[in-house]
Structure formats: structure tokens, C-alpha cells
Amino acid sequence: MPDALIEEDFGELQRATEQLEVERLRRLAEIDKRRLFERDGHLSAASWLATRFKVAWGAAREQVRIARGLEEMPVVRRALGEGECSLSGLRVLSSCREADPEAFRTSEHVLVEAARSHSVRDLTRVAAYWRQAVEREHALESEEKLRADRRLHASVTLLGTVRVDGMLDPETGETVLTALGAVLDAEARAGGEDERTPAQRRADALGEVCRQWLDGAGRPTVAGEHPHLTVTVGAEVLPGAPPSELDHVGPVRREATRRIACDASLMRVVL
Numbered sequence: 001m002p003d004a005l006i007e008e009d010f011g012e013l014q015r016a017t018e019q020l021e022v023e024r025l026r027r028l029a030e031i032d033k034r035r036l037f038e039r040d041g042h043l044s045a046a047s048w049l050a051t052r053f054k055v056a057w058g059a060a061r062e063q064v065r066i067a068r069g070l071e072e073m074p075v076v077r078r079a080l081g082e083g084e085c086s087l088s089g090l091r092v093l094s095s096c097r098e099a100d101p102e103a104f105r106t107s108e109h110v111l112v113e114a115a116r117s118h119s120v121r122d123l124t125r126v127a128a129y130w131r132q133a134v135e136r137e138h139a140l141e142s143e144e145k146l147r148a149d150r151r152l153h154a155s156v157t158l159l160g161t162v163r164v165d166g167m168l169d170p171e172t173g174e175t176v177l178t179a180l181g182a183v184l185d186a187e188a189r190a191g192g193e194d195e196r197t198p199a200q201r202r203a204d205a206l207g208e209v210c211r212q213w214l215d216g217a218g219r220p221t222v223a224g225e226h227p228h229l230t231v232t233v234g235a236e237v238l239p240g241a242p243p244s245e246l247d248h249v250g251p252v253r254r255e256a257t258r259r260i261a262c263d264a265s266l267m268r269v270v271l
Helices: 003-034 036-040 045-053 057-070 074-081 087-099 101-117 120-137 142-148 170-190 198-215 254-261
Strands: 151-156 162-167 244-246 250-252
Touching (some): 003 036, 003 074, 036 045, 057 087, 074 087, 087 101, 170 198
Antiparallel strands (some): 151 162
């Protein structure tokens, strides 16, 4: 196929996919409104969607939330139908509506026009300015409201990995992004071939920031000890010996234990 035809086909498929997704969301909203999920014993449409169609729980909740909001956004629905607003733009506009439904109702035309003419990144900035203006108009303490929404979840999975999810206020978020960016910039200046994905580089950068803080001389003490990575190993480093364990994530392979033990202090403990 010629290059131009491939691009044309992709554009048609992209538009068709987004139109199908909009129709799917409309029907999801109707299922939620009619509470059809109760027939299968579910307490919510999100639970029904996650269980029946193997959708991730977080994604299911987001889809139900957007589907509900779309019912109250006629201008957005029209822009989606005309192909002038993307699904990514819809997510941004849905967040605006959730922040203040009444203010969104009066500003919907303006925000949709911004979605038509701006990239998603710029639309996100427009939405942030809009939210600040609305909060000022209602005499809200915007910083305190944003800080009240902050949260961070870090949970250990069955495989021993750690899942991180959260929401940071603007100042804390900027601090985290600046620290991650500093690590990434230092790695880029060091040169060398890097086959990691951007997400993998950010994950490694977060670990490096935490390690540098734990290595710092000024970190606080807990029960007379400076907190750091703790590994519990068996007395005999032989095949069949008890597995090594980290405090939070549990058993780890012996290779990881040896790597950590290269620069460690030892404490003998009788269990």
C-alpha cells in the first residue's frame, strides 16, 4: 500500500474507533442508570464491567465515571460525534466537570473550543487555569483544596512487585518531577545506549532518588537506627537454606541478596 493510503486508512480507523468508544460509553451509562448490573449480583457498574469483561478495576471505575458525565455534557457529545474532540480530550473535560459541574455547564462551549484547537497537553493546562479561575470566583482556598485531595498508595503484589498510585498537590508534584528529571538528565549526560522505556527510566529514577535519601547522612533515626533497606538471610548461604526476605516485599532471590550485601552492615539476629 502507498504511504498516503496507509495514513488515510489509519485516520479512518482512528475516527471509527473513537466513535465506537463513544457509543460504548453511552450504553455503559444506560446500564448504570437502569442498574442492570444488579441482575448478576454486582453492587456497581464498575464491578460488573471489571468482572464480566476482565477490565482493570481502575479503568472500569474511570469508564463508568466518564460515561455518567458524558450524559451531562451535550456540547462535548456533539464535538465527539463530529470528530472534533478526542477521547483523551474527553477525559480532561470530564475532570473539569467533576471539579465543578455548575461552572462547567456555563463554560462548556469555551472548553470544547479549546479541545478543538489545542493539543491534549495544552488542553490540560487550559483546564488547570480554568479550575483556578473557578475556585477564585467561588472564594475557595485552591491550594488547600488541592492538598486535601493528595494521596499515595504503595502496595505489594502477590509477585513481590510494588504498585504505586497516587495524586500529589502541585508543589509536591513539581518537586517529584524535578527530582526525577534531575536523575534522568544526569543519566542522559552520562551517555551510553539505553534500551529502557521512558516508564522504566522513571521507575529507576524514583528508586535512585529514594536510595540517595536513605544514603544521606542527615536522614532521621528510628529507634536509634538510620532506616535503610533491610534483608533477612539464613545463617547458611547454601542450597536449601531459607530464602532471603526484604522487610516489605518478602522473599527475594539470592542474586539480589548478594548484590545488596556488597555494601551493607550486618546484624546477627536469633529467630
